[in-house]
Amino acid sequence: MDGHLESEAVFLERLGQRVRTMRGLHGMSRKVLAKVSGISERYIAQLESGKGNVSIVLLRRVAQAMGSHPEDLIPAADPVPDWPVLRELLRRASPVQLGHVRDLLSGEGRLGAGARRLPAFCGVALIGLRGAGKSTLGRRLADHIGWRFVELNKEIEQQNGLSVPEIIALYGQEGFRRMEQSALSELLARKQLMVLATGGGIVAEPLTFDLVLSSLYTVWLKAEPEQHMARVRSQGDLRPMADDHGAMDELRTILRSREPLYARAAAVLDTAGFGVDEAAERLIAMVSPVLCRDACAFGAHRAAI
Numbered sequence: 001m002d003g004h005l006e007s008e009a010v011f012l013e014r015l016g017q018r019v020r021t022m023r024g025l026h027g028m029s030r031k032v033l034a035k036v037s038g039i040s041e042r043y044i045a046q047l048e049s050g051k052g053n054v055s056i057v058l059l060r061r062v063a064q065a066m067g068s069h070p071e072d073l074i075p076a077a078d079p080v081p082d083w084p085v086l087r088e089l090l091r092r093a094s095p096v097q098l099g100h101v102r103d104l105l106s107g108e109g110r111l112g113a114g115a116r117r118l119p120a121f122c123g124v125a126l127i128g129l130r131g132a133g134k135s136t137l138g139r140r141l142a143d144h145i146g147w148r149f150v151e152l153n154k155e156i157e158q159q160n161g162l163s164v165p166e167i168i169a170l171y172g173q174e175g176f177r178r179m180e181q182s183a184l185s186e187l188l189a190r191k192q193l194m195v196l197a198t199g200g201g202i203v204a205e206p207l208t209f210d211l212v213l214s215s216l217y218t219v220w221l222k223a224e225p226e227q228h229m230a231r232v233r234s235q236g237d238l239r240p241m242a243d244d245h246g247a248m249d250e251l252r253t254i255l256r257s258r259e260p261l262y263a264r265a266a267a268v269l270d271t272a273g274f275g276v277d278e279a280a281e282r283l284i285a286m287v288s289p290v291l292c293r294d295a296c297a298f299g300a301h302r303a304a305i
């Protein structure tokens with residue numbers, strides 16, 4: 001193969017990987033992505049395996065179906081790990097804000113360390129894939145330390161008067177992520193200590209996830225793919241891991257795509273090999289000393305700990 005062809009083949013392969021990763025990040029099966037984008041499942045499989053040379057218009061459709069942008073799918077080296085957060089912030093910034101950022105980055109800014117604001121400490125967040133134990137262990141932790149337990153998905157449902165599946169059906173992934181962000185902002189604005197069970201896909205939206213990481217002591221509840229599947233199945237909840245033979249593959253793709261983001265949590269609790277009681281004890285033990293130290297440092301209520 002000549003040099004050009006080879007580098008094009010590598011490009012297409014990496015493009016395919018990025019589509020697959022982004023799809024996993026958003027928890028969408030190939031079937032769902034095909035349906036939402038209006039592109040055949042077979043073609044998406046080709047694209048993901050680096051065999052389909054997708055047109056820019058189709059790539060835009062694929063990106064839009066996942067609530068992302070075509071440039072997010074183009075293989076490129078992200079300059080810094082925080083790049084997706086910075087890019088989202090830049091996209092939304094006002095001209096005045098952009099001016100400040102430009103000044104700051106070009107070394108002309110006057111913002112000293114003293115001008116930086118510490119985020120309010122609002123409690124503990126649990127993140128992880130469905131079946132990680134966010135709801136089960138979160139409730140136990142909240143009962144133990146006497147803080148309010150909040151399910152982010154329930155807040156979203158209450159605030160919008162629709163169930164999560166209804167929101168996704170009506171407004172798509174993008175609409176759901178928007179509502180997730182506003183429900184989270186609203187909760188944080190209450191400035192009450194809480195244990196928050198997030199939705200498994202919260203890591204897919206950089207700004208929302210950044211808000212979680214900067215406002216709450218975040219713990220990733222980790223488990224093996226087989227355990228996620230078994231736990232979810234035994235709850236009788238088969239979304240989005242339902243039906244087809246590829247369910248386990250889909251689950252692995254989702255987990256693999258999200259792992260680097262889940263790993264940004266302040267702490268990791270591996271629940272594999274433990275029952276609920278032991279996992280809860282370990283979570284409480286892991287979190288308690290940090291709460292004492294951080295809640296006090298952040299000026300939170302000592303009595304609540």
Ligand SMILES: Nc1ncnc2c1ncn2[C@@H]1O[C@H](COP(=O)(O)OP(=O)(O)O)[C@@H](O)[C@H]1O
Pocket residue numbers: 128129130131132133134135136137197231232235271272273274275276279
């Ligand atoms: N070590 C463990 N940690 C957490 N949950 C466990 C564990 N072992 C078994 N489970 C079971 O797995 C399920 C976890 O579900 P859930 O708490 O709803 O997860 P999530 O909210 O993350 O989707 C529960 O039915 C729980 O009883």
Ligand SMILES: O=C(O)C1=C[C@@H](OP(=O)(O)O)[C@@H](O)[C@H](O)C1
Pocket residue numbers: 026027128129130131153164198199200201
């Ligand atoms: O993993 C995901 O992509 C999702 C997980 C769900 O939350 P749970 O993890 O609480 O089930 C919910 O936010 C939505 O259906 C998407």
Ligand SMILES: [Mg+2]
Pocket residue numbers: 134135136197
């Ligand atoms: Mg849950």
